[in-house]
Amino acid sequence: MIDKLDKPLGRRRGKAKPPESKTNLPRLPIVPIAIGIMALVIGAPLAWIFFVDNPEGGRPVANVEVNSVVDSNELARNLTVEEQSQTEEPGTGVIEVGNGEQLIVNTDDLPDSDNAAVGGLVRKDMLELSQHGYIPQVASNGDRPVDVYARPSISASTADGKPLIAIVVTGLGLSKDGSNSAIDRLPDDFTLAFAPYGKSVAEIAGKAREGGHEVMLQVPLEPFDYPQNDPGPQTLLVGQSVRSNLDRLYWLMSQIQGYTGIINHMGAKFTSSSGDFEPIMEEIALRGLAYVDDGTSNRSVAPQLAQRSGANFAVADITLDDTPSQARILEQLSRLEIRAREKGHAIGLATVLPISVRTLTEWAQTLEDKGIILVPVSALYTHHDGS
Incomplete structure (x- = not known):
């Protein structure tokens, strides 16, 4: 009994057998295999570079033909002009x-x-x-x-006493179908102003110019109830630094090409602030553009700033489709005709709404019998350039 208690528990007599392996598979040489895979991953690209004649392989390539242009963005002051490159290909x-x-x-x-x-x-x-x-x-x-981009036209001095009317149609570029319809239907002497946000706005503006229309760029300016009433992205704001507003102006200016000038979109607050507006008007003048005020704010200092900066200028007399109905638009057009007869010329403002385009197209066909001449807005600019 004592002998049994002295023996270790769980031990049997005889030698213990080693555990048998579940499989008889040979052991793999893991380290050599890993080294081989790494050598393959690193060596394949190197071999491609050394033995394949493709010097641009592995790099994204984009060929863009861009000719030299003037690069002079002075901060609302001096416009510098450099000579064009003499290495450009002819044509x-x-x-x-x-x-x-x-x-x-x-x-x-x-x-x-x-x-x-x-x-x-x-x-x-x-x-x-x-x-x-x-x-x-x-x-x-x-x-x-x-x-350069103005539509050729008679002026007040060559109209033989006949009253002149210019109409600026705004909001083009936002709807491709609506814009193309307006371009095709409106007579060429209607001036078309483009909002800078449409996906195809540059293409549509080019079509308008090819069709004979004079085009302008709408620039969003801060109204008094901003941001509840928001003119759109890149709006020029009161209280912003000059550099910030100029940066926004450059973005807006880059969206289309071939326009004669700027017309405001909203902006009663901005156009009443000389300190914020003056550097913008100076930049407009320095870049050889005109400024048209939509005439909706009697607090606008645009006329004084345009004269001071030397920008060609005009102000709209009447908004034609503030109520978008044919009866109201025709009523406003009658007022515009009276204004033109009183002072020799007048400027109307309309939007690219289908009812407006249709009414304006039909109205334009009656002008010859009335002895009124339709002209692009550039024919009615007040010149401050010394000409």
């Missing part, structure tokens, strides 16, 4: 851009310094590359976009 160089797109088009038929652009093209010497894209500038020979 190329006009750049039509918008929404970040850049296009080289043939310029064999484009005069170097004519006072009218050909076929809706944009003159390369009146483009400057900003951080957002190409924006207008005065050419080195002094040609200004306001003159």
Whole structure:
């Protein structure tokens, strides 16, 4: 009994057998295999580089033809002009851009310094590359976009006493179908203003110019009830730094090309603030553009600032479709005709609503019998450029 208690528990007599393995598979050489895989991963690309003739392999490649343009973004002060590159290929160089797109088009038929652009093209010497894209500038020979891109027209001095009416139709570019319909239906002497937000706004503006219309750019300015009433992205704001507002202006300017000037979208607060508005008006003038005030705010200091900066200027007399009905639009057009007969000319403002486009198209057909001449808005600018 004592002997049994002295023996270890759970031990049997005899030698213990080693546990049998579940499988009889041979052990794999893990380390050599891992080294081989690493050598293959590293060596394959190196072999491709050394033995395959593809110097651009492995790198993203994009070929973009961009000619030299003036690069001078002085902060709302001096517009510097550099000579154009002499290495450009003949027959190329006009750049039509918008929404970040850049296009080289043939310029064999484009005069170097004519006072009218050909076929809706944009003159390369009146483009400057900003951080957002190409924006207008005065050419080195002094040609200004306001003159080059204006639709040829008679003026008050050559109208033989007949009253002149200009109508600016705003809001184009937001709807492609609505914009194309307006371009096709409205007579060429209607001036078309483009909002800078549509996906195809640059393309549509180019079509308008090719069709003979004079075009403008709508720039959103801060109203008194902002941001409850928001004119849109990149709105120029009261109290912002000059640099910030100019950066926004450059973005807006880069969205279309070939326009004669700027027209405000809203902006009763901004246009009443001389300190905020003056650097913007100076920049507009320095870039050879005109400014049209929509006439909705009697507190606007645009006339004084335009005269001080030297910008060509006009102000709309009547908004035609504040109530979008044919009866109301015709009533406002009658008022516009009376205003034109009283002072020799008048400017109306309308939107690209279908009812407005249809009414304006039909009304335009009655002007010859009334002895009234429809002209682009550039024919009615007040000139502050010394001409």
